[in-house]
Amino acid sequence: MSDHRPLTPSELESNAQAFARVIERERATDVHAVLARVGSSWIAVPAARVLRVTPAVKPHRIPHRSHHALRGLANIEGEVAIVLNLAALCGFTWSPSGDGAARMVVIGDRGAAWAFEADEVPGTVACNAQDLLAAPLTVAATGAGFTTNLMPIANGHAGLLDVDALLTVCAEAVRS
Structure with a gap:
């Protein structure tokens, strides 16, 4: 039979600190991302780098710039952002859907905003860094080095x- 005695205040404090350290350690290794679908590809953008997500707006062409990855400039909630074609940069095909579910994901830093259009942005996801998978060579090569890892999500990675x-x-x- 076990001895059930109340814990002393110092034991309670010690146990609370021990649990808090474990929780802090686990949170320190959490990876938080905004999940976006571009065509059939799911992209996880580190949440700390996302400035905002808004309804999609049509970009305006930049004169004398013809790079395949540049879609143009857009006014997104009063801020001018350069809109890029993420699919073209990552090496897969995609064309804007133009439906009401499309969103602009604005990334970067204040004063240097970049945006890409996504077919849908269902929200944020989180996982422990230990759950990340190394990107297969085919994914890393296709993504021109933009995919660091694969993050587990409800319907795959x-x-x-x-x-x-x-x-x-x-x-x-x-610049080109």
């Missing part, structure tokens, strides 16, 4: 986007 690598290529595309 989403490619976790390397926003810094993507924006570096986008900046080069604007």
Whole structure:
């Protein structure tokens, strides 16, 4: 038979601190992302790099810029953003759906906003970093190095986007 005695205040405090450390350690390794579907591909964009998600707007062509990944400029809630064709950058085919479910995902930093159109943005997802899978060579190569890992989602996996690598290529595309 076990001895059921009340815990002392110092034991309660010690146990609470131990559990808090475990929870903090687990949260520190969580990966949070905004989930977006572009064509048949699921993309997970690190949530810290997403400035906003809005209804899709039609971009305006940039004169004298013909890079296949640039769709143009758009006014998104009062901020001008360069709209890119994420599918073209990642090496898969896609065309804007034009339906009411389409969204603009604005990424980057304040003052340097970039956007891409997604067919749907169902919300955010989170997982522990240990649950991320290495991107298969075929995915990493096709995505021009923009997919760092595969993130588990309810209906399979989403490619976790390397926003810094993507924006570096986008900046080069604007200059060309």
